[in-house]
Amino acid sequence: xxxxxxxxxxxxxxxxxxxxxxxxxxxxxxxxxxxxxxxxxxxxxxxxxxxxxxxxxxxxxxxxxxxxxxxxxxxxxxxxxxxxxxxxxxxxxxxxxxxxxxxxxxxxxxxxxxxxxxxxxxxxxxxxxxxxxxxxxxxxxxxxxxxxxxxxxxxxxxxxxxxxxxxxxxxxxxxxxxxxxxxxxxxxxxxxxxxxxxxxxxxxxxxxxxxxxxxxxxxxxxxxxxxxxxxxxxxxxxxxxxxxxxxxxxxxxxxxxxxxxxxxxxxxxx
Numbered sequence: 001x002x003x004x005x006x007x008x009x010x011x012x013x014x015x016x017x018x019x020x021x022x023x024x025x026x027x028x029x030x031x032x033x034x035x036x037x038x039x040x041x042x043x044x045x046x047x048x049x050x051x052x053x054x055x056x057x058x059x060x061x062x063x064x065x066x067x068x069x070x071x072x073x074x075x076x077x078x079x080x081x082x083x084x085x086x087x088x089x090x091x092x093x094x095x096x097x098x099x100x101x102x103x104x105x106x107x108x109x110x111x112x113x114x115x116x117x118x119x120x121x122x123x124x125x126x127x128x129x130x131x132x133x134x135x136x137x138x139x140x141x142x143x144x145x146x147x148x149x150x151x152x153x154x155x156x157x158x159x160x161x162x163x164x165x166x167x168x169x170x171x172x173x174x175x176x177x178x179x180x181x182x183x184x185x186x187x188x189x190x191x192x193x194x195x196x197x198x199x200x201x202x203x204x205x206x207x208x209x210x211x212x213x214x215x216x217x218x219x220x221x222x223x224x225x226x227x228x229x230x231x232x233x234x235x236x237x238x239x240x241x242x243x244x245x246x247x248x249x250x251x252x253x254x255x256x257x258x259x260x261x262x263x264x265x266x267x268x269x270x
Contacts, residue, residue, distance in 0.1 A: 002162045003198055003228045004205075004235060007033045010162070012101075012136040015129045017160035019153070019195060021145045025166035027054030030105050033140055037103040038062050042138075043094060047071050047106025049142055068109045078112040080124045084131065091135045102135060107142035114147055122155030129159065140164070145192075154191055157224070165195030175200050178214075181207040186217035189225030201232055211236060216247030226256065230264045237266030244268045 007029050020026040031054040037044040038060050047066040074082040132139050157163055173193035174186040181204050204211045233243040248269040
């Protein structure tokens with residue numbers, strides 16, 4: 001799973017999940033994604049989860065919009081096979097027409113993410129990954145943390161190889177920028193909160209020096225948080241730099257070892 005990617009860096013076969021808690025931030029990312037596809041001469045399919053779309057004002061021959069309720073529900077009920085069938089039919093038709101270069105953006109409406117069978121979205125997204133790989137599609141699926149059950153969201157995020165964030169910030173993780181390359185963290189680094197850290201961490205990496213994270217006030221890090229730290233360290237190692245974890249709690253080293261992440265280049269515990 002990767003967290004440190006720009007939406008414009010996605011390529012054919014990439015299946016990303018955009019987690020958001022702010023409509024304006026979501027729309028900014030989706031609009032950038034759509035415009036990137038149109039600029040590349042790709043056919044863009046947009047299925048916004050809400051009635052209004054980030055690209056309603058765009059007039060382009062390569063852009064097609066779909067109603068999320070029609071795509072995800074059969075007679076008002078979410079069905080994995082039905083939704084997958086809709087996408088497969090659409091993609092097969094475009095390929096048969098000779099269309100080269102496809103990208104899709106969108107996600108299920110709130111009526112699906114809050115339904116009793118919303119947990120089935122995890123299976124749906126795993127099967128979508130296979131479909132996207134088969135057709136070489138660039139895809140971004142969007143999920144609202146405000147209307148998606150936390151357990152469902154955890155499964156959905158885990159089903160995507162790439163995760164993007166458009167969030168205002170979670171109070172359970174406080175990120176203070178002491179210097180451009182030095183961040184002080186307080187709280188928990190986990191699936192529900194790492195969106196708060198991704199932006200500041202990417203900015204720190206862009207500073208072209210070693211990056212320092214002060215973890216003395218961090219009380220919990222889950223597997224997603226560990227993956228984020230290791231991915232950041234790998235990016236820095238590519239430029240012969242390091243991610244230095246200051247005040248690492250005593251339990252961090254054995255957890256990294258159990259997860260087989262303790263030998264990754266660029267990661268220094270102090």
